Amino acid sequence: MPNRDTHLGIAIMIGIVWVAFAFIFGLEDYIMYGWGLFFGAVLPDILDPWTEENRYDHRGFWHSRRLLRALYILLPITLFFGFAFNWIFAVFFIIVGYISHLWADSYRPTSWSRGLPY
Numbered sequence: 001m002p003n004r005d006t007h008l009g010i011a012i013m014i015g016i017v018w019v020a021f022a023f024i025f026g027l028e029d030y031i032m033y034g035w036g037l038f039f040g041a042v043l044p045d046i047l048d049p050w051t052e053e054n055r056y057d058h059r060g061f062w063h064s065r066r067l068l069r070a071l072y073i074l075l076p077i078t079l080f081f082g083f084a085f086n087w088i089f090a091v092f093f094i095i096v097g098y099i100s101h102l103w104a105d106s107y108r109p110t111s112w113s114r115g116l117p118y
Helices: 004-025 030-047 065-082 088-106
Strands: none
Touching: 004 030, 004 088, 030 088, 065 088
16 A cells, blocks of 8 residues: 555645536535545545555455446546536546545555555
8 A cells, every 4th residue: 555645645636636627617516526535535445444464465356457447437427427417426526536546556656565456
């Protein structure tokens, strides 16, 4: 797992992009979407928790490249339907947060970080 500074840096960059997106598209429920972004970012570690005992192999399906590919497919679909059904934007931002977490975990700053499993 990358260090906290890497996760924090990626979270700040995603947050800046989120503010720009909300401003450009004039999203009214930006607080709800921001919470969706946050929830999606912490969800992988809730589903695949890290403990001292499994620190090298805690990444199962919820931290996998297979799931990342599925999320890449769902992302434009939820964006498209989000313009028709406002609540689907919350799902879109949960997916964006989840993807950002997987991106942060795929970064390998140290020799013990294994990235994402297949």
